[in-house]
Amino acid sequence: MSPLLNRLALTTIAFITISSFQPYSQTAMAQTYQTVKQSQQFFKRGNKLYKRGKFAAAATAFQQAKQLHPTFDHAYSLGMTYLNSLQNAKAIPVFREAIQLEPNHRTAPFAYSHIGKAYLNLRQYAKAIAAYQQATIRLPKNTYFHENLGIAYHLNGQFPQAVRAYEQALKLKPNNPDIRKVLEKARTGRKP
Numbered sequence: 001m002s003p004l005l006n007r008l009a010l011t012t013i014a015f016i017t018i019s020s021f022q023p024y025s026q027t028a029m030a031q032t033y034q035t036v037k038q039s040q041q042f043f044k045r046g047n048k049l050y051k052r053g054k055f056a057a058a059a060t061a062f063q064q065a066k067q068l069h070p071t072f073d074h075a076y077s078l079g080m081t082y083l084n085s086l087q088n089a090k091a092i093p094v095f096r097e098a099i100q101l102e103p104n105h106r107t108a109p110f111a112y113s114h115i116g117k118a119y120l121n122l123r124q125y126a127k128a129i130a131a132y133q134q135a136t137i138r139l140p141k142n143t144y145f146h147e148n149l150g151i152a153y154h155l156n157g158q159f160p161q162a163v164r165a166y167e168q169a170l171k172l173k174p175n176n177p178d179i180r181k182v183l184e185k186a187r188t189g190r191k192p
Contacts, residue, residue, distance in 0.1 A: 035068050035069055036068075036069050038068055039064075039065040039066075039068035039069035039071075039074065040065070040069075042061045042062070042064040042065035042068065043061070043062065043065040043073070043074055043077070045061040046058045046059075046060075046061030046062040046065060046077060046078075046081070047077070049061060050062075050077070050080070050081055050084075055081050055084060055085035056085070058077075058081045059078060059081045059082065059085070062074060062077045062078035062081055063078060065077075066078055070097075070101055071101060071102070072098045072099075072101045072102035072105045072107070072108075073098075075094050075095070075097045075098035075101060076095065076098040076107060076111055078094045079091045079092075079094040079095040079098060079111065079114060080114065082094060083114055083117065083118055086121070088118035088119075088121045088122050089118075089122065091114065091115075091118045092115055092118050092119070095111045095112075095114050095115045095118075096111075096115065098111050099111050099112070108138060109134075109135045109138035109139035109142065109145070110135070110139075112131050112132070112134040112135035112138065113131070113132065113135040113142075113144070113145055113148065115131040116128045116129075116131035116132040116135060116148060116149075116152060117148070119131060119152075120148070120151070120152060120155070123155075125152050125153075125155050125156035126156060128148075128152040129149065129152045129153060129156065129158075132145060132148050132149035132152055133149065135149075136149055136168075141172060142172075143169050143172040143173040143176070143179075146165050146166070146168040146169035146172065147165070147166065147169040147176075147178075147179055147182075149165040150162045150163075150164075150165030150166040150169060150179075150182065150183075150186065151182065151192060153165055153186075154182065154185070154186050154191065154192050155191070155192065159186050159187075159189050162182075162186040163183065163186045163187055166179055166182060166183040166186060167183065170183065
């Protein structure tokens with residue numbers, strides 16, 4: 001076979017191969033687009049319900065959004081809904097899922113902080129400490145994270161560590177009277 005005929009044959013085979021995949025690709029892209037669009041609709045509905053304090057309905061909408069198209073925002077919003085409706089045990093794995101989906105998301109430190117809050121509410125102080133430590137590592141200039149790390153240490157009876165965390169919070173926000181009060185209690189070995 002001549003080189004020209006060989007190239008023509010290869011071009012024809014390539015064209016047939018590409019065109020046989022094209023309808024599938026277009027169909028798959030259309031389905032993906034529709035799925036994402038539908039998940040966004042559920043997400044918007046969840047946000048509206050959340051703002052109105054209808055947490056059970058918001059949770060359902062966020063779950064549907066997350067099932068269709070798992071994203072950090074969908075999981076994080078579901079976690080917030082659970083946390084604000086005092087379903088702490090449900091909130092923790094959902095926040096962890098959000099972090100797993102996008103570990104470097106700008107809100108990931110807050111997801112760790114919310115995990116800490118959920119563990120504090122469950123009185124699992126050692127786990128709260130671990131979560132707040134992750135939050136402070138990722139966002140070291142957040143006063144709230146250091147203060148809550150101090151509270152978790154304090155409630156766990158780890159007074160020297162509580163003092164260090166409170167002092168770090170005071171460095172970031174020196175005029176906070178609430179931090180000064182709990183710091184003094186930690187220094188004297190009293191519970192917050």
